Amino acid sequence: MTKRNTSAFPWNSLISGYAQVGLYDDAIALYFQMVEEGVEPDLFTFPRVLKVCAGIGSVQVGEEVHRHVVRAGFVTNVFVLNALVDMYSKCGDIVKARKIFDKMPLRDPVSWNSMLTAYVHHGLEVGAMNIFRQMLLEGSEPDSVSISTILTGVSSLGLGVQIHGWVIRRGHEWNLSIANSLITMYSNHGKLDKARWVFNLMPERDLVSWNSIISVHCKHREALAYFEQMEEAGVVPDKITFVSVLSACAYLGLVKDGERLYTLLCKKYKINPIMEHYGCMVNLYGRAGLIKKAYSVIVDGMNSDAAGPTLWGALLYACFLHGDATVGEIAANRLFDLEPDNEHNFVLLMRIYENAGRLEDVERVRMMLVNRGLDY
CATH class of the missing domain: 1.25.40 (Serine Threonine Protein Phosphatase 5, Tetratricopeptide repeat)
Structure with a gap:
């Protein structure tokens, strides 16, 4: 156990393990125990601990760890600074996150994406667009994460279309993540024809693609048609898929289709129903006036x-x-x-x-x- 008192490695592993299973209080307690026992945190300690602070949502604890970062001499390390930006934004202090971002001597794609995501998460569209423009002006090429984040974050269709045009000019339009975000962006603005156009032209589709196009049609019969195409393409639906198609059946009053899909969910795909699935079935029967069946779903x-x-x-x-x-x-x-x-x-x-x-x-x-x- 002597090594435990001198090396940060075992502590880092334990902190990371606790964080991965959501035991943030235990993880942060372990970090402060580490400090109390005189073990020097290293380059790998702080990103893990700052992620824990973000999970707890405590800016006060995060500020204390930030002071430890300064005293440990990691205040210029890009990995630690990225973690600080992420921590402050997730704890609700977007001003502090931006202050750290602006002072960074070097920014990598994670830096830009962290700041961009922070603005989008807080609904600050102007700030997000300014970061995106600054990124371009400084010659940093936005990656699929940056583009997807800004596409799903803009409330203006005009801005979304401009970004789509930029994506086409850069030759990124059929990147899977970006194409999926384009479907979401257009559907969020009620442009289902544009969402279908993007989906139909995609050279490849994943589960997210199918779920996106089905979800945006959750009040239309097309949801069921896309579900059938999905099965024909050999893509296995998941819980999210069934929430969308069952919602469509409930909205449209398609009782028989809803019952058939619910059977597929349980029998063919062996998916354990979640609360949303039960809710869809209650709505399905309830809207159709089949009250006893709706009651039976719950009981x-x-x-x-x-x-x-x-x-x-x-x-x-x-x-x-x-x-x-x-x-x-x-x-x-x-x-x-x-x-x-x-x-x-x-x-x-x-x-x-x-x-x-x-x-x-x-x-x-x-x-x-x-x-x-x-x-x-």
Whole structure:
């Protein structure tokens, strides 16, 4: 164990291991134990520890580690500086992140991407575009990460089209990551024809490509057509794929198609349904007026105790639309426990009772509202 007291290597490995499984509190505690025992952090320690600070989301802890960086003499190291930019941006201090970025003696692609991602993450489109322009002016060639980040971050279709034009001039339009981002960019602005145009011309497609084009058509029958093409192309759908196609079935009222796809999810592809899948099925049956089937999804299809407000809320709304007071009562009572201060659930149940002519029950629920201090 003597080596443990002199070398940072075993400490770095443990810190990295904790961070990879999301045990950030244990990782940062280990780092401070390392410092307390007099072990000198090395070049590989700080990027790991700063990632941990970002995971915790504590700018105070991050600032303390930043001081350690300065005292250890790594304040000019590009790997450590990149980690500092990333840490401050993820902890919400975009000003400090930019200050470090501006003082960097040397910037690599990671530096630019970190700053660019920071602005996009915080919704600061002007800052993101300025970084992108600065990158070009300084002769640093944006990579696929930079271009994809800016494409998915711009709220202006005009800017997106300009960037697309620049991408074409540079010959990068069929880079897989960039093409996928173009699909997302155009669909975000309602230009489904442009999204389809990009997708149809792509020389190669991956799972992200298929999920993107299916997702943007989640209110259209084309979602199912693209799903069939995906299967024919030999691409295996994942959980995200099925959320999109089941959402399309629920929105369009395609009960039989939804049931068929849900069977594929479970039987053919052996995917364990997640909450979003159950939510889609509740919506599918609920919109179609098949209230008992929607209720069965929650009670029999999954553990009803695990069903959250979204599922019970969808069921309650379906009961309101189709006048099912019996199941509506069950759903509302469950929601009263899950969301005791959500006035909307009480109001929906009152309307269900009112439509059923159960005026005494309307008054009873109204008094529950009053007794809980909720306005109506």
